[in-house]
Amino acid sequence: MKSRIIAISILAAFFTVACKGKKEEKKEDKKPVKANTEVAMKPEAMKPEVKPEVKKPEPPKVEAPKPEPNVLPVESVVYELEGKVEVKKANTEDYIDVTKDMKLNVGDQLRVGEGASAKLRMWDETTVVLGAGAEVVINPGADMANGSPSITVLAGTSSIAVEPRSENQSVFKVFTPTAVLSVLGTEFDVGIADTGATKLGVEKGIVEVSDQEGAKKIEVPAGKQVEVGVDGKPTPVAAYDAEKEDWSKWYAAKTKEAEAKVDAIAKSTTEKLEAMKKQVAELEAALKTVNTKAEEMDKKVVEAESKNNMAAYTKEAKPYQELLEEKQVAAYQEQRLNAMVMANAYLLQRLKAMVRAGVIKPSEAKAKIIEASLAQVTPWLEKEYYPHRYKRYVSHYNANKRWKTRYLRHHPRGRNYNEHAKVIVVPKFYAKVPKVRYVPPRNFKPRYVKIVKYHDPYRFKGKVRKNVVVVNNRSWHRAPYKMDPIKVKRYEKARKRMHRRVAKRTFVIKEPVIRVKRHGVTIRTPGARIDVPGGKIKVGPGGTEIRTPGGKIKVGPGGTVIKTPGGRIKVGPGGHIKVGPQPMVRKGGPVRHKRGMR
Numbered sequence: 001m002k003s004r005i006i007a008i009s010i011l012a013a014f015f016t017v018a019c020k021g022k023k024e025e026k027k028e029d030k031k032p033v034k035a036n037t038e039v040a041m042k043p044e045a046m047k048p049e050v051k052p053e054v055k056k057p058e059p060p061k062v063e064a065p066k067p068e069p070n071v072l073p074v075e076s077v078v079y080e081l082e083g084k085v086e087v088k089k090a091n092t093e094d095y096i097d098v099t100k101d102m103k104l105n106v107g108d109q110l111r112v113g114e115g116a117s118a119k120l121r122m123w124d125e126t127t128v129v130l131g132a133g134a135e136v137v138i139n140p141g142a143d144m145a146n147g148s149p150s151i152t153v154l155a156g157t158s159s160i161a162v163e164p165r166s167e168n169q170s171v172f173k174v175f176t177p178t179a180v181l182s183v184l185g186t187e188f189d190v191g192i193a194d195t196g197a198t199k200l201g202v203e204k205g206i207v208e209v210s211d212q213e214g215a216k217k218i219e220v221p222a223g224k225q226v227e228v229g230v231d232g233k234p235t236p237v238a239a240y241d242a243e244k245e246d247w248s249k250w251y252a253a254k255t256k257e258a259e260a261k262v263d264a265i266a267k268s269t270t271e272k273l274e275a276m277k278k279q280v281a282e283l284e285a286a287l288k289t290v291n292t293k294a295e296e297m298d299k300k301v302v303e304a305e306s307k308n309n310m311a312a313y314t315k316e317a318k319p320y321q322e323l324l325e326e327k328q329v330a331a332y333q334e335q336r337l338n339a340m341v342m343a344n345a346y347l348l349q350r351l352k353a354m355v356r357a358g359v360i361k362p363s364e365a366k367a368k369i370i371e372a373s374l375a376q377v378t379p380w381l382e383k384e385y386y387p388h389r390y391k392r393y394v395s396h397y398n399a400n401k402r403w404k405t406r407y408l409r410h411h412p413r414g415r416n417y418n419e420h421a422k423v424i425v426v427p428k429f430y431a432k433v434p435k436v437r438y439v440p441p442r443n444f445k446p447r448y449v450k451i452v453k454y455h456d457p458y459r460f461k462g463k464v465r466k467n468v469v470v471v472n473n474r475s476w477h478r479a480p481y482k483m484d485p486i487k488v489k490r491y492e493k494a495r496k497r498m499h500r501r502v503a504k505r506t507f508v509i510k511e512p513v514i515r516v517k518r519h520g521v522t523i524r525t526p527g528a529r530i531d532v533p534g535g536k537i538k539v540g541p542g543g544t545e546i547r548t549p550g551g552k553i554k555v556g557p558g559g560t561v562i563k564t565p566g567g568r569i570k571v572g573p574g575g576h577i578k579v580g581p582q583p584m585v586r587k588g589g590p591v592r593h594k595r596g597m598r
Contacts, residue, residue: 069091070089070090070091070105071394071397072090072105072106072107072140072393072394072397073105073106073141073397073472073474074103074104074105074123074474074476074477075104075105075106075122075123075138075139075141075149076103076104076120076121076122076123076128076138076149077101077102077103077104077120077121077477078098078099078100078101078102078104078118078119078120079100079101079119079120079121079127079483080100080118080119080495081098081099081100081117081118081119082116082117082118082495083112083113083114083115083116083117083132084097084112084113084114084116085097085098085110085111085112085113085116085118085130086098086110086111086113087102087104087108087109087110087111088108088109088111089105089107089108090105090106090107090108090389090390090393091107091390095111098110098118103477104120104138105138106138106139106140106141106393106397107137107138107140107389107390107393108137108138109135109136109137109138109154110130110134110135110136110137110138111134111135112130112131112132112133112134112135112156113132114132114133115132115499116132117129117130117131117132117495117498117499118130119491119495121481121483122149123149123472123473123476123477124148124149124163124172124470124472125163126149126160126161126162126163126172127160127161127487127491128151128158128159128160128161129158129159129160129161129491129494129495129498130156130158130498131156131157131158131159131498131499132156132498132499133155133156133157134153134155134156134157134158135153135154135155135156135346136151136152136153136154136158137151137152137154137339137342138151139151139152139173139175139335139338139339140335140338140393140396140397141335141472142170142331142332142334142335143169143170143328143331144324144327144328144331144400144403144404144407144408144414145168145404145407145408145411145413145414145417145418146166146168146169146170146417146421146469146470147169147170147472148165148169148170148171148172148173149172150172150173150174150175150335150339151174151175152174152175152176152339152342152343153174153175153176153190153192153343154177154192154342154343154346154347155192155346155350156191156192157189157190157191157247157498158189158190158191158498159187159188159189159491159494159495159497159498160174160183160187160188160189160190161186161187161487161490161491161494162183162184162185162186162187162205163185164184164185164462164463164464164465165184165185165462165464165465165470166464166465166466166468166469166470167464167465167466167467167468168413168416168417168438168458169464169470170458171183171184171208171460172184173335174190175336175339175340175343176190176192176196176198176228176343177192177196177198177212177230177269177340177343177344177346177347178196178197178198178211178212178228178229178230178232179198179200179209179210179211179212179228179232179234180209180210180211180212180214180336181200181207181208181209182207182208182209182210182460183205183207183208184205184206184460184461184462184463184464185205185462185463185464185465186202186203186204186205186206186207186222186462187202187203187204187205187490187494188200188201188202188203188204188205188207189201189203189242189245189494189497191247191250191251193250193251193254193255193257193258194251194254194255194258194350194351194354194360195229195230195254195257195258195261195265196230196265196269196344196347197227197228197229197230197254198227198228199225199226199227199247199250200220200225200226200227200228201224201225201240201242201245202220202221202222202223202224202225202240203222203223203240203242204222205221205222205462205463206219206220206221206222206461206462207219207220208220208460209226209228209234211228211232211233212232212272212336212340213232213452214336214452215232215452216232216233216234218234218237219461220237223239223240223241224237224238224239224240225237225238225239225240225245226238230265230268230269231268242497243497255359255360258351258354258360259360259361259362262351262355262360262362262366262370263362263365263366263369263370265347265351266348266351266369266370266373266374267369267373269344269347269348269351269373270348270373270374270376270377272340272344273341273344273345273348273377273381274376274377276337276340276341276344277377277380279333279337279450279452280337280341280385282450283330283333283334283337283449283450286330286448286449286450287330287334287449289448290323290326290327290330290448290449291399293323293448294320294323294327294403294406297316297319297320297323298320298406300316300320301313301316301317301320301410304316305427305429305430308429310432310433313429313433317410320410321410321411321412324403324406324407324410324411324414325411325441325444326446326447326448326449327403327407328407329444329446329449329451330446330449331400331403333449333451334396341385345377345381345385348373348374348377351370352370352374355367355370404423405424408423408424408426409424409426409430411438412436412437412438413438415430415433415435416435416437416438417469420469421469421471423471440458440459
């Protein structure tokens with residue numbers, strides 16, 4: 001009995017301890033359970049847990065390189081405009097649309113589309129009317145005293161009305177691929193054919209015509225015309241009627257001649273460019289020598305001036321004046337060479353574009369001659385001449401500003417001009433220098449600058465404006481201008497002639513250029529388009545890689561279309577893609593084309 005009581009008490013004690021433990025566990029579990037119940041009752045807890053989105057870093061925005069501000073002087077203003085006219089500024093590589101009253105600087109290249117025309121006003125009030133298909137380049141000035149503007153006509157027909165020059169003012173020059181036109185004051189028409197030949201028809205006044213080296217000069221009076229071929233030889237002077245002359249017939253005949261002699265034209269043009277390449281190098285070297293000599297002489301004349309020693313100044317100024325005369329000759333040579341290189345290089349590009357467009361269809365042998373001619377001069381033009389053209393313009397412009405100050409202070413012609421024009425302020429010392437009437441030297445031979453033929457620009461015969469001073473002020477284009485009503489009617493007449501006489505433009509030169517620079521790759525496709533949606537173009541030391549997933553490359557209206565949906569084109573070292581006259585099919589995607597292109 002006792003043993004049962006003991007067993008029952010032990011079991012009761014065990015159950016009592018167990019129950020207490022359970023109660024404590026429930027108390028401990030109350031809070032977390034309650035908390036979980038409250039959370040579960042909230043509606044927010046019913047929503048699935050949303051993880052914060054990890055924002056992908058945006059690729060850095062690559063800003064397009066801003067064109068360098070053009071510091072070159074304004075030489076012309078677009079006075080009137082009709083149709084589509086484009087301009088390639090000297091410090092850029094692309095054409096943009098021209099607007100009315102647009103300012104044109106040195107080195108700007110203007111081209112006029114079909115059915116369009118443009119009227120330019122130069123700083124000396126000379127007017128240039130450009131017809132459809134015309135292309136011109138604005139040249140830098142060359143005269144260090146009383147200068148004149150200048151242009152290079154590359155293609156098409158233009159009508160030019162040059163204001164009469166003032167006394168001792170240099171002549172207005174027009175450069176073409178085969179001739180140099182020197183004008184004192186006249187109205188004339190000039191056209192450039194597909195062969196590079198120059199046709200001049202004088203309506204009023206007189207124009208002097210010479211070959212590209214200043215030789216073989218002839219004078220063409222009013223009512224007469226002359227043609228200068230690729231060889232620089234002028235034809236006999238013939239009658240000219242501006243209203244009745246059929247320029248379209250002349251253009252058509254010259255296009256046929258270009259097809260027959262395209263190989264000879266390309267070869268002779270290349271030879272001229274090779275000769276000019278050497279002349280450019282020689283002139284650059286000569287200018288460095290002249291600059292060094294000028295610094296030495298300038299110190300001596302300034303020293304004599306500071307000591308107020310007239311005898312010493314007169315002694316030192318004489319050789320200095322000869323050096324200034326030589327620099328003036330070098331400036332004209334520089335202007336001529338730049339203009340002729342531009343004109344002849346354009347002629348080669350035009351011939352190449354005509355062959356590709358099918359306007360000219362040479363034989364296989366002639367085509368090889370053309371390719372060989374282009375391969376001879378293209379590396380120099382594309383790697384050395386064109387990329388540095390704007391910098392060369394700027395450096396020469398800055399250097400010529402210093403030379404102009406010296407010329408106006410120490411040269412007799414410069415001092416006489418400055419006395420009337422007041423271009424610079426000179427010290428009182430120079431008031432004591434005796435005035436001398438300047439007579440241009442007839443047989444001047446430069447010591448450092450080698451030239452083919454010296455052509456003095458001041459002695460050209462013609463009517464000049466007496467006692468008129470023309471000053472090339474940098475802000476001339478800001479002054480209000482109103483053209484003489486008589487001139488307005490005359491220029492409108494010339495504009496209508498331009499529309500009647502110009503042959504239809506068949507094509508535009510579009511030369512895509514891919515150039516690798518230190519900071520990356522430049523792809524220039526004037527008039528073309530490259531669409532690479534989601535793709536990339538990579539040019540590295542191992543070759544070229546073009547990836548175009550779902551994209552296409554389209555070059556020009558009659559050019560090449562390459563479609564590679566999800567495909568890849570890889571060009572290795574020494575490799576190329578050639579699209580010939582026969583269709584090509586690439587594995588993984590079609591390659592379509594309209595005209596042969598490499």
